[in-house]
Amino acid sequence: MMNKDLKFYKATKVDEAVKLLADNKLKLLAGGTDFMVDLRNEEDFLNGYDGILDLSHIDEIKKIIENDEHVEIGAMVTHRDIVDSDLIKEYYPALAQSAGAIGSTPIRNRATIGGNICNAAACADTLGPLIAFEGRAVLKSANGTRTMDVSEFVKWPYETGINEDEILVSFILPKPEEGAYSSFQKIGRRQALAITRISLAVKAVIESGVIKEINLVPGSATPVPTTFSKVEAEIKGKQLSEIDPKEIGEKAAEEMIGITGERWSTPYKKPALATLFRRAIKNLQEEVANNG
Amino acid sequence: MAKVKVEFKVNNREVQVEVDPTERLLDTLRERLNLTGVKEGCAVGECGACTVLFDGEAINSCLIPTVQAEGKEVLTIEGLGTEDELDPLQQSFIDYQAVQCGFCTPGMILSAKALLNKNSSPTREDIKGAIDGNLCRCTGYEQIIQAVQNAADGEVEA
Incomplete structure (x- = not known):
């Protein structure tokens, strides 16, 4: 049963929100698209809380801001804002593609990037690209501000490194280097509204046909999305045109099994992940060949 | 609470x-x-x-x-619309028989309305994108897409 003494709080400033969190244990409400479903499905959803804190009126964390070296994306920026942002499309195409792949138009109009990451599902579509772009999460509490690599932020499915007195205010993404490419692929049951079965975010820097940097982050393949460092080490420094996409696909599938072990879903995920890696490398080769 | x-x-x-x-x-x-x-x-x-x-x-x-x-x-x-005069989208849904059981229709029309408010001559793909969050189990969507096209600019792809 829901506690009748629970209180509803609404903040319009980050400072106000962190002050409320310093004094109360509050469940944070962002766009509501996960919150409202969980609230109805999980009887103990608000157990142990003093109330709900609504973040949807805090305009200062609904902005995408460009600085000299990085872009800061407010936690309350919606997936739709990301899809529509020329800045994101230019610098972080994989992030724009992943945001566009989430849910449906009405979901994207409401669901926020901060909510997607704090909910921390293994299939959270924006998580892979944020890790691939080496994003950092900015967390605020009444005691100050700290940042954390997005790759460290999610600890386990539905568990993050955020403290109870903190709110996630933004993500800071370094601007991509000259010659950077990125892509996002997703496999779901159907195009709209399908939860991701498996996905792959790629960010690569190519110089004179050589892979200088590469981040390969599959989603829904491991409990928490992570860079596939063995495959990355395998291809970093090599001529892109000399890489065999099929071989990389097979190695990626091996690396996944190295992390997860053989699971009930492995017979599906092994060839699916291999295909995503093969496609990603092939696309990269084609794109670089076409752009000279 | x-x-x-x-x-x-x-x-x-x-x-x-x-x-x-x-x-x-x-x-x-x-x-x-x-x-x-x-x-x-x-x-x-x-x-x-x-x-x-x-x-x-x-x-x-x-x-x-x-x-x-x-x-x-x-x-x-x-x-949307008035008792005497329907919104062009509502009229178009009737004209193109885009309604069968009708359960999805209010949501479908409002998703289309949001699109037309921003884009007065959407492509077929734009329309499909705008209604990607609305399921219809009766019509097969074709009449709905045509109804939206008609309400937008009167040009309907068969």
């Missing part, structure tokens, strides 16, 4: 309600304001039957607590 007073606009009319903070906008619209054109289908944001416009954007009213509507403008199917 302690009730919260919320003031917002529905179909151009100021309303004030006192709700539990966990009450869904869907329930407020249907139960308190008698706007039963808003339908409940899946209750998890997958079917789009509960779609309304929220400051002009299509959203699932089953996924928004009413408290978040404070200061917002909500449009439901009841606010």
Whole structure:
């Protein structure tokens, strides 16, 4: 049963929100698209809380801001804002593609990037690209501000490194280097509204046909999305045109099994992940060949 | 939970309600304001039957607590057109037989309305994208797409 003494709080400033969190244990409400479903499905959803804190009126964390070296994306920026942002499309195409792949138009109009990451599902579509772009999460509490690599932020499915007195205010993404490419692929049951079965975010820097940097982050393949460092080490420094996409696909599938072990879903995920890696490398080769 | 007073606009009319903070906008619209054109289908944001416009954007009213509507403008199917004159989209849905059982129709029309408000001559792909959150189990979507095309610019691809 829901506690009748629970209180509803609404903040319009980050400072106000962190002050409320310093004094109360509050469940944070962002766009509501996960919150409202969980609230109805999980009887103990608000157990142990003093109330709900609504973040949807805090305009200062609904902005995408460009600085000299990085872009800061407010936690309350919606997936739709990301899809529509020329800045994101230019610098972080994989992030724009992943945001566009989430849910449906009405979901994207409401669901926020901060909510997607704090909910921390293994299939959270924006998580892979944020890790691939080496994003950092900015967390605020009444005691100050700290940042954390997005790759460290999610600890386990539905568990993050955020403290109870903190709110996630933004993500800071370094601007991509000259010659950077990125892509996002997703496999779901159907195009709209399908939860991701498996996905792959790629960010690569190519110089004179050589892979200088590469981040390969599959989603829904491991409990928490992570860079596939063995495959990355395998291809970093090599001529892109000399890489065999099929071989990389097979190695990626091996690396996944190295992390997860053989699971009930492995017979599906092994060839699916291999295909995503093969496609990603092939696309990269084609794109670089076409752009000279 | 302690009730919260919320003031917002529905179909151009100021309303004030006192709700539990966990009450869904869907329930407020249907139960308190008698706007039963808003339908409940899946209750998890997958079917789009509960779609309304929220400051002009299509959203699932089953996924928004009413408290978040404070200061917002909500449009439901009841606010579209008048008793004497239907909105061109409504008329077009009739003309193109885009309605069978009708359960998805209010949400479908509102998703299309959000599109046409921003883009007066959408492509077929634009229309499909705009209604990607609305399921229809009867029509097979074709008549719906044609109805939206017709309402937009009168040019319908067969």
